[in-house]
Amino acid sequence: ERRRSSAASAASAASKSPQATQPAQEDKPKKEQLEMSKLALDFLFVKRLWGLFKVLFPLHRRSQTVWLAMVVLATHIIDQVATYFVGTLPSEFYAVLSARAEDAYKMLLAQALLIVFCKSLTLAGIRAVTSILSLKCRQMADFALHRLYFKRQAFFKLNTMSDNIDNPDQRMTQDVEKCTRILCTDILGPTMIAPFIIGYYTYLTYTSTGWMGPVAIFACFFLMTAVNKVLLSPIVALVNEQEKREGDFRARHMEVRSNSESIAFYHGGFIENVFANQKLAALIKTQRKLIDWHFVLGFATNAFQYFGSILSYLLLAIPVFITQDYAHMEPSEIAKEISRNSFFYLYLISAFSSIVTLSEKFGDLAGVTHRVMALLEELHRLHSDCLETERPPSTVPSSVVVMASDEDREKTKEIEELHGRQLGDVDEEEEELLARQQRNSDDEWPDDGIAMTIDTVTLAVPNDPNHHVINGLSLQLVAGRNLLITGESGAGKSSLMRMFAGLWHSVSGKVDRHWHARPNLLFLPQRPYFPSKGYSLRQQLVYPAKAKNVEKDLPRLAAILEIVRMEHLIERCGGFDTPVEWDWMETLSPGELQRLSIGRVLYAKPRIVFLDEATSALGFDIELQLYKALQQESITFVSVGHRYSLKALHDVELRLTGNGDWQLSDIDAASIISRTQSILGTDTVFSM
Numbered sequence: 001e002r003r004r005s006s007a008a009s010a011a012s013a014a015s016k017s018p019q020a021t022q023p024a025q026e027d028k029p030k031k032e033q034l035e036m037s038k039l040a041l042d043f044l045f046v047k048r049l050w051g052l053f054k055v056l057f058p059l060h061r062r063s064q065t066v067w068l069a070m071v072v073l074a075t076h077i078i079d080q081v082a083t084y085f086v087g088t089l090p091s092e093f094y095a096v097l098s099a100r101a102e103d104a105y106k107m108l109l110a111q112a113l114l115i116v117f118c119k120s121l122t123l124a125g126i127r128a129v130t131s132i133l134s135l136k137c138r139q140m141a142d143f144a145l146h147r148l149y150f151k152r153q154a155f156f157k158l159n160t161m162s163d164n165i166d167n168p169d170q171r172m173t174q175d176v177e178k179c180t181r182i183l184c185t186d187i188l189g190p191t192m193i194a195p196f197i198i199g200y201y202t203y204l205t206y207t208s209t210g211w212m213g214p215v216a217i218f219a220c221f222f223l224m225t226a227v228n229k230v231l232l233s234p235i236v237a238l239v240n241e242q243e244k245r246e247g248d249f250r251a252r253h254m255e256v257r258s259n260s261e262s263i264a265f266y267h268g269g270f271i272e273n274v275f276a277n278q279k280l281a282a283l284i285k286t287q288r289k290l291i292d293w294h295f296v297l298g299f300a301t302n303a304f305q306y307f308g309s310i311l312s313y314l315l316l317a318i319p320v321f322i323t324q325d326y327a328h329m330e331p332s333e334i335a336k337e338i339s340r341n342s343f344f345y346l347y348l349i350s351a352f353s354s355i356v357t358l359s360e361k362f363g364d365l366a367g368v369t370h371r372v373m374a375l376l377e378e379l380h381r382l383h384s385d386c387l388e389t390e391r392p393p394s395t396v397p398s399s400v401v402v403m404a405s406d407e408d409r410e411k412t413k414e415i416e417e418l419h420g421r422q423l424g425d426v427d428e429e430e431e432e433l434l435a436r437q438q439r440n441s442d443d444e445w446p447d448d449g450i451a452m453t454i455d456t457v458t459l460a461v462p463n464d465p466n467h468h469v470i471n472g473l474s475l476q477l478v479a480g481r482n483l484l485i486t487g488e489s490g491a492g493k494s495s496l497m498r499m500f501a502g503l504w505h506s507v508s509g510k511v512d513r514h515w516h517a518r519p520n521l522l523f524l525p526q527r528p529y530f531p532s533k534g535y536s537l538r539q540q541l542v543y544p545a546k547a548k549n550v551e552k553d554l555p556r557l558a559a560i561l562e563i564v565r566m567e568h569l570i571e572r573c574g575g576f577d578t579p580v581e582w583d584w585m586e587t588l589s590p591g592e593l594q595r596l597s598i599g600r601v602l603y604a605k606p607r608i609v610f611l612d613e614a615t616s617a618l619g620f621d622i623e624l625q626l627y628k629a630l631q632q633e634s635i636t637f638v639s640v641g642h643r644y645s646l647k648a649l650h651d652v653e654l655r656l657t658g659n660g661d662w663q664l665s666d667i668d669a670a671s672i673i674s675r676t677q678s679i680l681g682t683d684t685v686f687s688m
Contacts, residue, residue, distance in 0.1 A: 002472040004495055015480075017520055020110070020466055023307065028677055030116045032404065045366045045369065046369075047328035048369055048370060048373035048374075049365075049369055051373055051376070052141075052179070052183075052369055052372065052373055053587060055140060055144050055216075055669075056137045056139060056140050056180070056183075056375070057058070057069060058140075063140075064136055065133065065136050065140060065407070066135055066168065067134060068129065068132060068133040068349040068578060069133065069188065069416075071129050071133075072126070072130055072133060072188060072189050072192070073189070073192050073193070073676055074128050074513065075125050075126050075129055075189075075217040076126060076189050076190075076192065076193040077193065077196070077688075078122050079119070079123065079125075079126060080193060080196065080197060082118050082122050083119065085115045086119050087321040088581065089112050089115065092108055093105075093108065093112075094142075096108050105225065119302070120299050121299060122301040123298065123299075123302040124295050124296075124298040124299035124302060125295075126189060127185075127294060127298050128291055128292075128294070128295045128298075128338060129675065130182075130184050130189055131185060131291045132184045132288075132291065132293070133184045134180045134181050134183075134184035134189075135180075135203045135284055135287060135291075137183070137184055138176055138177055138181075138284075139280070139284065140178045141176045141179070141180060141372065142172060142176055142280055145172050145176070145372075145376060145377070145379070146172075146273050146277065147273070147275055148376070148380065148382075148383060149168070149172070149273075149379060149381065150269040150272055150276075151269060152263045152269075152382075152383060152553070153269060153502070153503060154382050155168075155256055155257070155260050155264070155268075156261060156263070156264040156268065156274075156503055157503075158378065158379070158380050158382065159257045159260045159668070160260060160261065161462045161463060163373055164374075164376065165376050165378045168253075168254075168257070169250060169253035169254050169257050170250070171371050171372055171374075171375045171476075172253060172375070173246070173249055173250040173253060174250070175368045175372050176368075176372055177246075178368050179365065179368040179369055179372050180642070182365045182368070182580040183365060186366060188529045191365050193202070200277060200594075227300050228320055229489075230360070231293065231297045231300060234293055235516065241250075243450055245279075245282055245283035245286050245287075246283060248279050248282070248533075249276075249279045249280060249282075250281050252279045253274060253276065254275050255531065255532065256272055259527070259529040260441060261503070261525060261527070263524040263526070263529060263544075264503050265501050265503075265523035265524070265610070265612075266522070266523060266525075266529070266544045267501075267517055267518055267523075268543065268544030269316060270541065270544075271545065271546055272531075272544075274369045274546060275531060275535075298585070303500075304490075305586075311436045322334055350441075360585045362415070362684040371667075408687075418661065440598070443473060448514070449478055449479045449480070449522065450476055450477070450478050450514050451477045451478065451479060451513070451514060451515050451520065451607065451608050451673065452476065452477040452511065452512065452514065452515075453476050453477075453510075453511070453512040453514070453634075454473055454474060454475050454476070454477075454509070454510075454511055454514050455474055455509055455510045456472050456474050456508070456509040456510075457470070457472070457474070457499070457506040457508070457509030457510065457511060458470065458471050458472060458473075458506055458507050458508045458509055458660075459473070459492070459495060459496065459499050459504065459506050459507070460507045461495075462504060465507050468507075468660045469495045469496075469660065470492055470495070470496060470656065470662060470663075471494035471507060472509070472661035473496075473509070475654065477500075477608065477636075477638060477665060478636075479607055479608065479636050480634075481635055481636065481651045481652060482636055482637050482638070482639070482649065482650040482651050482652070483637075483638045483639070483650060483651070483652045483653075483654060484639050484641065484647060484649075484650035484652070484653045484654070484667070485497075485638065485639065485640045485641075485654045485655075485656070486640075486648055486653060486654070486656070487656030487657065487658070488640065488656075488658060489654055490658075491656035491657065491658050492656050492660075493527060493612075493656060494612055494656075496639065496640075496656070497523070497525075497610055497612045497640060499525075500610055500638070501523050501610070502517070518605045519604060519605075519606060520606055520608065521606055521607070521608050521609075521610070522600075522601055522604050522606035522608075522609045522610070523610045523612070524597050524598075524600075524601065524609065524611050524612060524614040525612055525614075526609065526612040526613050526640075528585075528590075528593035528594055528597050528614075528618075529592065530543070530584035530585055530592065531543070531584075532582075532583040532584055532585060532586075533580075533581055533582070533583065534579050534580070534581065535579065535580065536573070536576060536577045536578055536579055536580060536614060537557075537569055537570065537573040537575070537576050537577075537578075537580065538576040540552075540596065541557055541560065541561075541596070541599055541600060542600070542603055542604075543600060543624075545604070547577075549577055554576060555605070557576060557603070559569065560599045560602045560603055561599060562624075563599070563602060563626075564595040564596065564599045564602075564626065564652050565595060565597055565622065566592060566595050566596055566599065569596075574605065589617075591617040591618050591622075592618040594614055594615055594616070594618055595615050595618065595622070595626070597614060598614065598615075598626045599628075600632075601630065601635065602630075602633060604630060604680035605633055605635065607628065607635070607636060608637070608638060609630065609635055609637050609638070610633070610637075611636045611637055611638065611639045611640065611641075612640045613640050613641055613642075614639075615627075615641070616641070616642075620643075620645055623643075623645075624645075626651075627649045631649075637650075647667050648667075650667055652664065652665070652666055653664065653665055653666075653667050
């Protein structure tokens with residue numbers, strides 16, 4: 001038996017008093033308030049806005065957002081040309097009416113109708129193009145954030161260890177949506193076209209110096225209301241669906257946030273990335289339909305609005321050509337000049353008014369830009385802190401945890417390149433990369449049967465390095481030698497499992513991982529995790545892999561469900577591939593969830609499985625059956641548990657005695673079986 005005690009741990013714990021930690025806790029809200037008070041329309045905002053532009057409009061590759069921005073600018077220019085002709089129409093009508101030229105009037109009326117049609121089309125086009133640009137920018141921003149959020153377990157560190165960012169799920173959903181919407185639909189177009197408008201109409205104003213009857217107005221209003229009522233019906237339904245999709249998208253991130261440790265144990269970051277992008281695709285598909293209907297509605301609304309500008313001249317035609325009320329009047333050019341000049345003045349004033357109105361939008365944009373870019377900066381910081389973990393074993397200082405990378409750089413580059421493309425282009429290639437990521441590449445590393453070597457490791461709580469959980473631990477995890485970790489509650493058993501998974505790093509010593517984590521190692525966390533709503537029984541069993549509709553897998557999946565005594569789920573779920581809408585975590589009992597988790601192990605067949613009280617909700621008989629099933633598949637297990645009966649299934653016991661102390665000893669299976677026999681009965685023990 002090996003024993004290691006740590007007086008240093010007790011000393012450090014004694015020196016860590018409540019008075020020492022209280023000031024830091026009191027300073028945290030003050031620090032957050034100070035950081036928030038610094039956010040404004042300043043150089044930091046300009047720097048972050050420029051960083052946001054580099055994410056949304058990358059110039060180093062062909063980007064749809066850059067081309068869409070050019071289309072927005074071109075559409076605004078066409079719209080301003082149409083606006084000029086619309087604004088000069090009154091003066092032309094005054095001149096024609098003053099000259100009583102009926103043929104010219106008819107020709108001008110046809111031209112006016114064509115101009116108004118073009119103006120209505122350009123306005124609807126501006127709204128459609130800017131909305132599409134907003135969607136594409138949201139895709140670019142969310143893909144960039146997803147790539148960093150789900151990589152190297154950053155979602156776990158951000159949600160559990162980082163005090164710098166609040167509500168990362170809200171920043172990636174609501175804040176990104178609001179940021180891209182304000183930027184693309186409210187600010188980008190008017191900002192790009194404003195210099196041209198102000199310059200041109202300032203020149204026209206420098207070189208130079210409009211009404212309708214009640215019946216026509218009310219008739220136009222009622223007609224517009226009837227048309228809008230017809231067009232609004234499908235829009236209301238789509239808006240309702242959009243809100244539902246928004247809720248589903250944020251719920252996906254909330255689920256990752258609530259179960260970040262469990263997903264990290266599964267190394268499920270990549271598949272969660274896929275799931276999140278699927279929710280995003282459904283949301284954007286609905287929003288695209290909404291844009292199409294808004295285009296039709298916008299065209300109709302704008303057509304009626306600008307038709308009103310011609311309506312007054314249609315009314316003036318009655319006394320001029322029909323009643324001949326103006327027969328005694330001479331033509332005059334004064335009205336024409338007044339009309340032209342009034343348009344120039346009003347439009348220049350409107351251009352300046354628009355810029356003033358944008359100041360409020362800039363304030364809203366600054367707030368969400370700070371939040372989104374602060375999240376991106378924090379994710380980059382988390383990844384820069386993990387760069388040392390990419391180095392091979394035994395080449396770094398002893399205080400560094402060494403991990404074999406799950407993704408080599410070439411595969412990572414290919415995966416990252418996917419995030420700049422359209423969703424429709426990603427699916428097939430993403431499937432191939434996911435499958436390639438899960439292939440066994442153990443031939444790159446020497447395999448002597450040792451999975452992990454822990455050399456005089458001291459483990460501490462990440463945010464409190466003075467609080468040592470384990471001191472000077474040394475052991476090896478070897479294939480075929482089952483390890484049982486025991487100890488009182490709070491002794492550090494789950495903390496040790498986090499270190500095995502690479503979620504926590506040691507403050508001293510070295511952890512060498514001799515195998516790639518996937519597919520050789522699989523972690524079953526203390527709290528089972530099953531993605532909810534819309535995922536099939538097959539997907540739940542193969543998680544964290546992505547389910548494929550392969551017929552030959554069905555008998556094997558059915559056999560696994562029979563082993564874990566959950567075969568009734570096949571009928572309940574409508575087969576293996578039917579999407580299930582109920583919440584697995586709420587519908588199934590804790591014991592059923594733990595049995596399905598063991599089913600995942602039997603499907604994945606890792607060389608070593610880490611079980612953090614993964615059978616605590618099961619009876620002895622089913623627990624014994626599941627452990628025997630693991631042994632039959634030649635799966636080595638490292639278990640955390642309290643039951644005495646578990647000792648007979650393991651070869652070595654690591655007992656954590658508290659205050660960082662530990663004991664490592666071989667298990668005498670004969671004495672364990674003898675004692676268990678006296679408690680449980682001969683038949684039960686012999687079955688072991």
